[in-house]
Amino acid sequence: MSGKLYAVGVGPGDPDLLTLKAIKIIKNADCIACPESHGEPGIAYGIAKEAVPEITSKELLLLDFPMRKDDLFDAHKKAAEQIIHYLSLGKNVAFLTLGDPGIYSTFFYIAAMIKKQGYEIEVISGITSFSAASAKLKLPLSLGDESLMITSGKYCESEGTLVIMKAGKKLKEIKEKAFARNKHIYLVENIGMPDEKVYFDSQSIPDEAGYFSLVIVK
Structure with missing residues (x-):
């Protein structure tokens, strides 16, 4: 009997x-799959480990995803093959993702390849970074008929609330465009992590920040 693949946010x-x-899926999984960083389990694994210490007793499958986009297809294919190996042995695999698997996650590239081979897949949704940032700022993302737009790394015209994920390298440009349109922006960097930084004032936001930087434009 084949194992089952879970995407766990x-x-x-x-x-x-x-x-x-x-937590339940992680506890019951036979194998934990996650992106690696310099040969070690990545951020998602560290988060899960704090909530589920017994994760360290599980088989661990580290997946290598290069930063260059032109190398990603081969990396996705290799990751799918590695996961299929465990599934073919009847082992359930929990693939850990930051935030929610449906929001800018690598998982679905791999899942498409695995699904073609006939294996069962289930997605466990997780709390998104922008939901956590909204709570931290005590700021509603949308009220009434207000629209909500979510983008990655770029400013887009929006009559409602605009959420820009992975905004760190584009902060200067985002600030300039928001200021020109008389918009107020908030920045949350590394939400929920030990080095979390929160900026309520547009004027105090730096011109550049880390990869896990999220901007809310109101």
């Missing part, structure tokens, strides 16, 4: 934000 950083279902 571990939330943005705070281990207390893992859902009960995510």
Whole structure:
């Protein structure tokens, strides 16, 4: 009997934000798959480990995803083959993702390849970084008929609230465009992590920040 692949969203950083279902799946999984960083388990694994210490007793499959986009297809293919090996042995695999698997996650590239081979897949949703940032700022993302737009790394015209994920390298440009349109922006860097930084004042936001930087434009 084949194993089952689970995509498990571990939330943005705070281990207390893992859902009960995510914890249950991690505890019951035979193998934990996650991106590696310099040969070690990545951020998602560290978050899950704090919430589910017994994860360290599981088989661990480290997946290598290069930063260059032109190398990603081969990396996705290799990761799919590695996961299929465990599934073919009847082992259930939990693939850990930051935030929610459906928001800018690598998982679905790999899942498409695995699904073609006939294996069963289930997605466990997680709390998104922008939901956590909204709570931290005590700022509603949308009210009434207000629209909500989510983008990655760029400013887009929006009559409602604009959320820009992975905004760190584009902050100067985002600030200039928001200022020209008389918009107020908020920045949350590394939400839920030990080095979290929150900026309520547009004027105090730096011109550049880290990869996990999220901007809310109101």
